[in-house]
Amino acid sequence: MKHLMLLLLVAFSLQWGYAQNTLSGTITNKEDMVPLDQVSIYLPELEKGTSTNDQGEFEIGDLPKGEYILVISYIGFETFSKSVPINKGVNTLNVALTPSVIEMQEVIVSTPFHKLQSENVMKVERANMKGLKTSGALTLTDGITHIAGVENVSTGMGIGKPVIRGLSANRVLVYTQGIRMENQQFGAEHGLGINGAGLESVEVIKGPASLLYGSDAMGGVLYFNPEKFANVNTTEGDVNMNYFSNTQGLSTDAGIRTSQGRMKFLLRGSYASHIDYKTGNGSRVTNSRFKEYDLKTGLGYQSTQFKTELRYNYTNSDFGIPEEIGEQSTERSPELPYQEIANHILSSKSKFFLRNSTIEAILGYIFNNRKEFEDSKENAALEMHLSTFNYNLQYDLPKWGNLETIIGLQGMHQTNENFGEEEFIPDATTNDIGILATSHIHFKDESGMQLGLRFDRRNIRSDVNSSPPLSGIYDALDRDFNSFNAAIGYKFNLTPKSIARLNLATGFRAPNLAELTSDGVHEGTNRYEIGDPNLDNEQNIQADISWEYNNKHFEFYVNGFYNAVEDFIYIGPTGEMVGENQVFVYQQENAKLYGGELGFHLHPHPLDWLHLESSFETVVGKQDNSDYLPLIPANSLTNTIRVEFINPKKWVTNNYAFVSLKSVFRQDKVGNFEDPSAGYNLVDLGAGGDVMAFNTKVEVRVSAQNIFDTSYIAHLSRLKSDGIPNIGRNISLALSIPF
Known part of the structure; x- marks a missing residue:
């Protein structure tokens, strides 16, 4: 004793x-x-x-x-x-x-060395959720399309998948709470699976990020940062309310954060409900309605040499799958066919501070329960349980002069199980492991170089598909996929006011379970899909070059990329029919994508409150056989006039107003089984600010999307083949009340 x-x-x-x-x-x-x-x-x-x-x-x-x-x-x-x-x-x-008057810079956390954007070797776009909400977007996926180079494959308004420079689905990795999101994202009608409440910002890596994140990051990464814990010895909370005129949508969330001594806690709950959306011609799209519940909570502890946090997120969503403009209804409960999705996300992040180095361990568990109902609301036609455990261990070595180095070990164990009446993909187990090392070299002239190397190994084992197969080629699957990847980048100052970046990186993607083993009708796509168990890795190499200039009153940037992909996996019809469904088969062909973004931001002196912004984005995707790739976004140009006033001592502060014109050009560089899309123009406007009411600063926002109620069909809409237009005019009212 x-x-x-x-x-x-x-x-x-x-x-x-x-x-x-x-x-x-x-x-x-x-x-x-x-x-x-x-x-x-x-x-x-x-x-x-x-x-x-x-x-x-x-x-x-x-x-x-x-x-x-x-x-x-x-x-x-x-x-x-x-x-x-x-x-x-x-x-x-x-x-x-x-x-x-230039916007504040933030620290980029999706890259390993936590630099400001101006100090980063890799160009990463960052957007605050608060700023994205000013657009009045109904969903998180719709909101992130305001970031240059990011678009959205949509099925109505509730279901959307992000597209980064022409790549989507399993080629774009999504991170939330510091762990990779896994929710059967191979399906085009499978949405993002993340609710925007309780998120602080999103960072977008546009290009291969396999060095940092492994398979599925060959096209880029969306990295969602959760809201921070409160500062030490403070307690704060807020209530946020939104109304959307087009869908009679209601969205509300409330949260509280507290930090006392070394302990931290936060809790946020949200609810959203929308009826069928109305197009520009005044018709409602039958069964495009959706509703969602979301709960986020976190517990943290921080001492001098150690900090840890545990976060949990539960989301329950019901999405109608629209197929026609039929019965005009204001009902909120989805009709057949529809999806019922539950996501449980549990993550743990711990960091140990040693004398001159740190060790970080991030562990995560995700359970995704996806049900699809076709003919009956009692029995699910498809019910897939996806359980994913992943880990990320990183050691930040002691600095050696101007050299910073991180070594890491990442991995994933995943099981897929079927419980529905049908089996689209078989029960299977996936195991990943990756080893990486990356370094950042700082030079005296504020330039820098970043380089790294990584090895990955993925094993996929599946049972025999229990559904009667059309092709009759499947036994149990046991495949290994290996890949080495590397990246090198250099950032330097051309002048005291301009920065240039050059990055060269490789990426890879192992075929997903659907591409290897599917043999059945894929509901929501109305086609019979057949996989190929002999598919190889997709492997790509991308070159990125960027230049940006800024002074006190003017900013300009230009980004260009060229992405060469070996063994690009795509799906195409065979001409056969199974019942009423056309047969599609997965196959491979080399491909290339190229394009970029450019833009400027002018805030002239002495009118520092006035902001003139413009951005243009373009991407072209082609196979080596000269066929164009499908689902490539149309070129677009966005022009915005915005005014901002801080007025720190007035009863109305941080007020703003904007008007924006987005011009989307005709897309006629289409895949073999796509139709060209006409161009269109959309005008949005909005205003808002902080209003002092009863000694409380209340944030008020009003915005209107598609103010002229234009009837249009986006090229990336999955309802395009049925001639169903996108959403018409939508006016949004929002209040945010702190307490």
Whole structure:
């Protein structure tokens, strides 16, 4: 007992000693040295932050010794980023921020070294959920299409899949809560599976990210960041309410966050319900209705040398599968056919701070229960249970001069089980393991190089398909897929105001279970699909080049890419029929995609409140046999006029208004089994701001999409073949009330 008491005393003394490491200082305006209130101070590597008081003062305690990136951001000022040493005891840093009308920069967390965008070697787009909500989008998938290079394969309004530079489904990886989302994403009518409530931002890697994330990231990554825990010793909450005129849609969510001492907790619940959407010609699309429940919660603990968090997300969704413009109804419960989907996402993220390095462990479990009802609401025609456990272990080695290096081990164990009347894909087990190493070299002229290497191995084992097969070729499957991938990138300053980036990366994708083993009618696509158990890996190499220039009143960027894909997997008809369904077979052909984005942002002096923005995006996809790839987005041009006023001492603050014109051009570079799509123009507008009511700052937003009620059919709409238009005019009203 004596030795135990001595050990506890030593441990307590060490912990007490660690707790004395603090960082404090004052943040002021560089022009007049006036202290700034409510400035965000954040250490991204520690996921720890605070805000300044009305004297511009801040203090962050319980910091481990070492050197960490510090980010200071405030609306109307340039973002400050610097690597600061944390020594034992009190550390002091005073910063004067430079006024600027350029939007604040944020730390990119989807890449391993947590840099600001201007410091990143790889170009990553980032958008705050708050900014995307100003568009009035009904769903999260619809909202992210406002990011250049990102589009959406839609089945009505409720079901949408992201497209990055012409690639989608299993070629685009989705991350949430720090883990990869797995929800049978091979199906075109299978949606994103994530609710936008409780998300802070999304980061988009446009191009091969297999080095960082393995198989399925050959086309890019959507990385959703959950809302942060509250700052130390604070409690806050909010209620958000939205109404959408077109679908008589109701969406509401409420959350609370608290942090007391070293413990943190958050909870958020949401509900959404929509009737059938109305097209520009005034007709409602039968059975396009949907509803969704969502719950997110998290628990965190953070001491000086260790931090951990546990998050859980439950989503339950009912989606009608629209097939026609038939009965005009305002019912909210889906009719046949429809999907009922339940997702459980449990994740754990822990980080250990050593003397000059860190170890991070991220574990995740996802259970996806997908039911599809065709002829009866009592018995599911398809019911697939997908259970996925994944892990990500990373060691951030001690810095060696200007070199940062991370080594990692990632993997996944996944099982698919069938419980419905039919079996589209067999019961199967998938195992992944990947080993990676990546380094970032900093040069004295603020340029940098990033390079890395990775090896992956995937094994897929399946049972015999219990449904009577048409092809009769399937036995139990046991296949291994291996791949080496590499990436190298270089960022340098052409001038003090411009940055150039050049990246070359390879990626791969192992064939998914549907492509290897499917043999049956795929409901929602109205076709009989046959897989090929002998398909090979898809392997690609992509070159990206980008240049951006910005000064106090003008920003310009241009991005270009060329993506060569070996053994691109696609599906095509054979000319046979099974009942009323045409037979489609999976096959492979080399392909290439190329294109890019360009845009500018002008905020002329002295009219700093005025913003003129324009962006253009284009992509072309072709097979080596000269056939065009299907589901390639049409070229588009978006022009926006936006005004913003901060007015920090007025009863209306942070107010804005915008009008936007999106011109989508005719798409006639189509696959063999697609029809060309006509061009169209859509006008959106909106306004909003923070209003002081009863000493509470209430955020109010009003927006209108497709204000002229244009009737159009998007090229990536899966209802296009039935001649069903997209959504018409939609007016959105939103309130966000903190408490």
